[in-house]
Amino acid sequence: MMQGFVNQSCEAIIPVVVGHTKARQQMIQAVIDTGFTGFLSLPLSLIESLELPWIFRDFATLGDGSEVLFDMYRASVIWHGQYQVVDVAASEAEPLVGMSLLYGSKLQIEAVEGGIVKIEAMT
Secondary structure, eight states: OEEEEEOTTSOEEEEEEEEEETTEEEEEEEEEOTTOOSSEEEOHHHHHHTTOOEEEEEEEEOTTSOEEEEEEEEEEEEETTEEEEEEEEEOSSOOEEOHHHHTTEEEEEOOSTTOEEEEEEOO
């Protein structure tokens, strides 16, 4: 089980270990975004510091209906205690965990400031 918290802005935050190799990993705090269908988004500065390999460009539709071209990178994350390879969208927004990473998980949020966020693997 992974555990996070709800911040003052009413965002569900979860810690995620992300990197390219086991030697180059970093713990980040990411916002859970159920409207984001991808795996993970990270600022380009973090992508560059982790030396994540670029894989392709992809169009995505934002919440306002506009389409944006994103550079996509490859990373490994520790998710439910196991390494998982995921696609990462470069974005200047704060790190986001999307529904593709959450897929197969049970998400519980105590939706109050300081509330507990729990993510468990579904069996």
